[in-house]
Amino acid sequence: MPTVAPLDLEGHIVGAHFLGDVPFFTSASGEVHRLDMGHKTAAAHQGLLASIKDEASNTLVTSGEDGKVNRVHADGRVELLAEEPRKWISVIAAGPQGAVAFGVGKEARVRLADGTVKSFTEQRTVEAIAFAPKGLRIAAARYNGVTLHWVMxxxxxxxxxxxxxxxxxxxxxxxxxxxxxxQENALHGWKIDVKPGEEARHMRMTGYPAKIKSMSWSVKGKWLASSGAPAAIVWPFSAKDGPMGKPPLELGTRGNIMATAVSCHPAEEVVAIGFIDGMILLVRFADEKEVVLRRPGKGAITSMAWSKSGKLLAFASEAGDCGVVDIAG
Structure with missing residues (x-):
């Protein structure tokens, strides 16, 4: 049976992450909590807006209302990467070779490991950034689409x-x-591995009753799990044209109780699904078999993350009732 080690924190928790086997929890108030031989806390921001794991360096990247982009190391040390006074920075991404990207108004900025910053001006405000898996390339999401840039x-x-x-x-x-x-309760996709001169092909993934706040790729990228419905909506991406013309899996359906976070396992084709009432289910893609990892709690699940071994799942909630599930029990 899975066992839960609870951690009660105050207020809205933005993110749950693992660095090694140490769980980290980032709080909207600006603290970064970690369970490393006891509960330890580091002050990162005057108001934290976003946090992500940088796989390349095994650190966290955080941003906040104080206009700072920070790197939080495994020992809790906070390193300033960039600062934009009087700006709220809520858009960040971590890429290869120590590169970090962030959005400031209509600018997508990429800070390289040596401190050099490259800026790209978009047509509209930058709403999100992602790095491509290979090569220094970013996608900047904005109103009416996405722009792809080669950084170097x-x-x-x-x-x-x-x-x-x-x-x-x-x-x-x-x-x-x-x-x-x-914004309109849908995913939109583009197939970008097209021949030179060919246009990227579109994919519309619609029918969600709520906004999609969480997406997670399965191991090897065969599936994309998403929140925004009373189940995890999981689209197939293994075919040449991805999900075009194919229905999604609907995993962990719970009446009208919305899924708010999804996190695919690092090695198995299973997904952890967090719900608005704080419940967490683990569901296998192949046969839709479900295991309850956590019963309902005080608040909606905001974030989940697996340890590298896939034996531990950290979870965060908007009410501060967080914890770590040991799925081996």
Whole structure:
């Protein structure tokens, strides 16, 4: 049976992450909590807006209302990467070779490991940034689409246009697709591995009753799991044209209780699904078998992350009731 080690924190928790086997929890108030031989805390921001794991360096990257972009190391040390006084920075991404990207108004900025910053001006405010899995390339989501930039070369950017507001963006692990979450309760995708001169092909993934706040690729990128419905909606991406013409899996359906966070396992084709009432289910893609990892709690699940071994799952909630599930019990 899975066992839960609870951690009660105050207020809204933005993110749950693992660095090694140490769970980290980032709080909207600006603290970064870690369970490393006891509960330890580091002050990172005057108001924290976003946090992500940088896989390349095994650190966290955080941003906040204080205009700072920080790197938080495994020992809790906080390193300032960039500062934009009087700006709120809520858009960040971590890429290869120590590169970090962030959005400031209509600018997408990439800070390289040596401290050099490259800026790209978009048509509209940058709503989200993602790095491609190979090469220093970014996708910047904005109103009416996404723009792709090569960071180190002067090549012309590629515009992927689709009307509407795009609030999140991700590359597939094999780099063949770019997918955004939209304001209008839908995902939109582009197949970008096309022949020179060919246009990227569109994919519309609609029918969600709520906004999609969480997306997670399965191991090897065969599936893309998403929140925004009373189940995890999981689209197939293994075929040449991705999910075009194919229905999604609906995993962990719970009446009208919305899924708010999804996190695919690092080695198995299973997904952890967090719900608005604090419950967490683990569901296998092949046969839809479910295991309850956590019963309902005080608040909606905001974030989940697996340890590298896939034996531990950290979770965060908007009410501060967080914890770590040991799925082996």
């Amino acid at each position: 070369t002067a090549g012309a950017p590629i515009d992927l246009d689709w009307k509407g507001a795009h609030n999140a963006v991700t590359f597939s692990p094999d780099g063949r697709f770019v997918v955004t979450a939209m």
